[in-house]
Amino acid sequence: xxxxxxxxxxxxxxxxxSATAQARSLQVVTTTSDLASIVESxxxxxxxxxxxxxxxxxxxxxxxxxxxxxxxxxxxxxVIVGMDLDIWARSLLEAARNxxxxxxxxxxxxxxxxxxxxxxxxxxxxxxxGHLHVWGNPHYWLDPLNAERIAxxxxxxxxxxxxxxxxxxxxxxxxxxxxxxxxxxxxxxLLGPFRGCRLATYHRSWPYFLSRFGLESAGELEPKPGxxxxxxxxxxxxxxxxxxxxxxxxxxxxxDQNSAKFVSEKTGIPAITVANSVGGTAEAKDYVSMIxxxxxxxxxxxxxxxxxx
Amino acid sequence: MSALFRGFTIALFTVFLFCxxxxxxxxxxxxxxxxxxxxxxxxxxxxxxxxxxQEEIASLKARSGGIEPAAPGLLLPPRSGSPSLWGARSSxxxxxxxxxxxxxxxxxxxxxxxxxxxxxxxxELAFQGYLYPGVRADIIGAYDRENGTYxxxxxxxxxxFLETPLSxxxxxxxxxLLDVGKLNTQHPHHWNFVDRPAVLKSYFGEHGxxxxxxxxxxLVPLPFFLQIDCGVWDNDASSHTHEGTxxxxxxxxxxxxxxxSFEISEVQELELGISGVKGYGAHASEHTDRLNVGILDxxxxxxxKSYERLLLQSEFFFLEREIPDDTLTRFGFYSFAGWRWNKxxxxxxxxxxxxxxxxxxxxxxxxxxxxxxxxSETTKIRLQYRxxxxxxxxxxxxxxxxxxGPHAHPLE
Numbered sequence: 001x002x003x004x005x006x007x008x009x010x011x012x013x014x015x016x017x018s019a020t021a022q023a024r025s026l027q028v029v030t031t032t033s034d035l036a037s038i039v040e041s042x043x044x045x046x047x048x049x050x051x052x053x054x055x056x057x058x059x060x061x062x063x064x065x066x067x068x069x070x071x072x073x074x075x076x077x078x079v080i081v082g083m084d085l086d087i088w089a090r091s092l093l094e095a096a097r098n099x100x101x102x103x104x105x106x107x108x109x110x111x112x113x114x115x116x117x118x119x120x121x122x123x124x125x126x127x128x129x130g131h132l133h134v135w136g137n138p139h140y141w142l143d144p145l146n147a148e149r150i151a152x153x154x155x156x157x158x159x160x161x162x163x164x165x166x167x168x169x170x171x172x173x174x175x176x177x178x179x180x181x182x183x184x185x186x187x188x189x190l191l192g193p194f195r196g197c198r199l200a201t202y203h204r205s206w207p208y209f210l211s212r213f214g215l216e217s218a219g220e221l222e223p224k225p226g227x228x229x230x231x232x233x234x235x236x237x238x239x240x241x242x243x244x245x246x247x248x249x250x251x252x253x254x255x256d257q258n259s260a261k262f263v264s265e266k267t268g269i270p271a272i273t274v275a276n277s278v279g280g281t282a283e284a285k286d287y288v289s290m291i292x293x294x295x296x297x298x299x300x301x302x303x304x305x306x307x308x309x
Numbered sequence: 310m311s312a313l314f315r316g317f318t319i320a321l322f323t324v325f326l327f328c329x330x331x332x333x334x335x336x337x338x339x340x341x342x343x344x345x346x347x348x349x350x351x352x353x354x355x356x357x358x359x360x361x362x363q364e365e366i367a368s369l370k371a372r373s374g375g376i377e378p379a380a381p382g383l384l385l386p387p388r389s390g391s392p393s394l395w396g397a398r399s400s401x402x403x404x405x406x407x408x409x410x411x412x413x414x415x416x417x418x419x420x421x422x423x424x425x426x427x428x429x430x431x432x433e434l435a436f437q438g439y440l441y442p443g444v445r446a447d448i449i450g451a452y453d454r455e456n457g458t459y460x461x462x463x464x465x466x467x468x469x470f471l472e473t474p475l476s477x478x479x480x481x482x483x484x485x486l487l488d489v490g491k492l493n494t495q496h497p498h499h500w501n502f503v504d505r506p507a508v509l510k511s512y513f514g515e516h517g518x519x520x521x522x523x524x525x526x527x528l529v530p531l532p533f534f535l536q537i538d539c540g541v542w543d544n545d546a547s548s549h550t551h552e553g554t555x556x557x558x559x560x561x562x563x564x565x566x567x568x569x570s571f572e573i574s575e576v577q578e579l580e581l582g583i584s585g586v587k588g589y590g591a592h593a594s595e596h597t598d599r600l601n602v603g604i605l606d607x608x609x610x611x612x613x614k615s616y617e618r619l620l621l622q623s624e625f626f627f628l629e630r631e632i633p634d635d636t637l638t639r640f641g642f643y644s645f646a647g648w649r650w651n652k653x654x655x656x657x658x659x660x661x662x663x664x665x666x667x668x669x670x671x672x673x674x675x676x677x678x679x680x681x682x683x684x685s686e687t688t689k690i691r692l693q694y695r696x697x698x699x700x701x702x703x704x705x706x707x708x709x710x711x712x713x714g715p716h717a718h719p720l721e
Binding site (some may be wrong): 054056057058061063064065066067069070073090091092094095096097099102104127131145226228253254255256 | 364442443445469471472476477478479528532533534536568569570571572575576578580610612614615616618651652653685686717718719720
């Protein structure tokens with residue numbers, strides 16, 4: 001019995017230590033790695049950020065694990081992409097018993113609320129049209145100007161949660177904006193020469209990115225959103241390359257690479273794979289370096305393609 | 310006439326004057342190339358200015374919640390309102406969903422009904438939603454095919470208080486699949502295989518262990534996941550089964566579960582559960598029939614790249630049954646190993662073993678191979694081959710599971 005009491009005391013002690021350790025910084029949990037990176041840029045040393053989905057996995061489909069429950073229970077702030085992308089987090093929030101981070105709570109942040117949404121369905125959608133989101137295309141984080149929106153939202157919410165650090169968050173936000181502004185110039189000049197170029201992508205993850213940099217979509221390898229490419233659809237793409245004027249095929253890291261390879265081999269159009277979330281590739285260490293990597297590989301591939309043509 | 314002519318002359322003269330002035334200026338500078346470069350630069354800087362202003366306008370519009378006319382093609386105005394609460398569904402209606410489970414069987418395993426048939430085994434209808442902040446209700450009914458006819462049954466119906474005045478404690482009340490072990494709480498359409506593992510069927514009945522009562526669930530405030538569940542229940546008379554090797558519980562039951570989980574790394578997680586049911590066997594109304602079942606469950610997940618996932622799951626059942634003149638101790642388990650290698654495909658193997666909870670030394674073991682193709686998260690096509698190792702008979706199952714509408718289950 002004595003032995004058990006001692007073990008119990010140790011457990012309580014351990015818990016108290018971990019509780020005081022947590023008190024030092026705001027605990028932030030985000031669904032995706034992109035949100036984690038942006039919130040980290042704003043929260044700096046005042047926050048400890050963890051994300052639930054790794055950047056090399058599909059954020060649409062996530063198996064909720066018990067360890068996620070503990071993270072959300074201990075969170076002061078829970079940040080989601082919203083627009084039904086991370087709808088899987090709902091059962092997680094119910095299991096976590098932390099009303100502060102549920103919709104409507106002070107520590108709940110859906111960063112999509114002030115985004116200018118693209119591809120919002122005008123008609124009623126159902127699964128016969130593939131995996132469509134009623135609120136529009138949810139891949140808005142791939143537009144760097146939307147990252148600024150996310151950062152502003154994060155700064156606002158963090159300031160509410162920790163008013164004494166508001167100035168710190170505000171200055172981090174200004175710094176983040178400055179970095180983005182500088183980088184935007186660089187990215188624009190890299191992609192500028194390819195204005196109007198048409199790209200085929202695996203999934204419809206790219207409208208925000210493409211429209212920001214003046215590129216155009218020439219369709220997807222998926223016949224419908226979320227439906228894996230069929231041989232007939234790929235043949236159709238191969239056949240219609242001249243009329244679609246496809247210059248490049250873009251695939252996200254977690255999708256099957258063979259479809260892009262097939263079209264590329266049949267047509268000679270280059271195919272590249274890029275991260276669409278932080279951590280998706282080795283270069284995509286944080287938000288800015290991810291966009292950097294995407295822009296550079298797209299620009300490089302288009303340049304090569306132009307030289308070849 | 311003359312006034313018009315005079316006006317015309319004046320206009321012509323003015324134009325001439327301007328041109329002359331321009332020509333003179335050009336002649337004076339005598340530097341066309343420089344002028345052009347200057348103009349080019351000016352146009353360039355103006356373009357940059359326009360672009361940056363457009364960007365600013367767009368960002369201001371976005372900030373004020375307006376529309377940003379940036380994308381060509383499918384741009385449609387965003388809906389009014391905010392999506393910050395999940396799903397764009399009416400708040401008046403609960404989430405309504407239906408799940409269908411179509412099973413075809415063939416082979417020479419005579420313990421299976423509907424052999425050589427393809428039947429709608431079960432159609433489930435669910436109503437789920439919030440009643441109040443932190444309070445939700447789930448009602449799940451099912452039409453289940455049994456011996457060639459359909460029986461309507463209330464599978465689960467409960468109200469959940471996600472928070473209570475005691476922090477970390479939540480309470481459920483109503484009828485539910487009892488929270489013991491891993492598989493019992495899951496509905497068959499959620500499983501990685503077609504059939505109920507033999508040990509669960511034998512010890513808990515063909516529809517799993519359900520009860521009427523209340524469950525208290527406490528998420529222990531520790532840095533790792535530890536949840537303790539305790540429940541007090543009365544079993545539904547309707548779910549009694551008395552056939553062959555199947556026993557099941559009756560009357561009042563007490564359940565408890567300790568469920569813990571460790572995140573070994575970012576991609577590995579190990580779950581452990583210890584649970585127990587204490588109560589009476591299905592024959593308690595006829596003779597002494599005290600029944601206790603203890604379960605140890607282990608689940609290991611390893612997430613690879615993209616969609617890859619390795620799942621190892623085992624549940625070990627320890628049964629103790631007190632009947633007149635005897636106390637039976639029995640054991641059973643199943644082990645499943647599954648590998649998903651892309652978004653659509655999933656394969657697994659399962660081994661089942663159990664000792665019959667009746668007097669005598671009857672035991673059975675099965676080996677299964679399972680292949681699953683997923684169209685979506687809720688719609689799957691599955692093929693399973695199962696061999697009864699002791700009886701040398703085989704069964705092949707073809708299953709189509711489909712889900713309509715928003716359907717949710719609590720963390721399993």
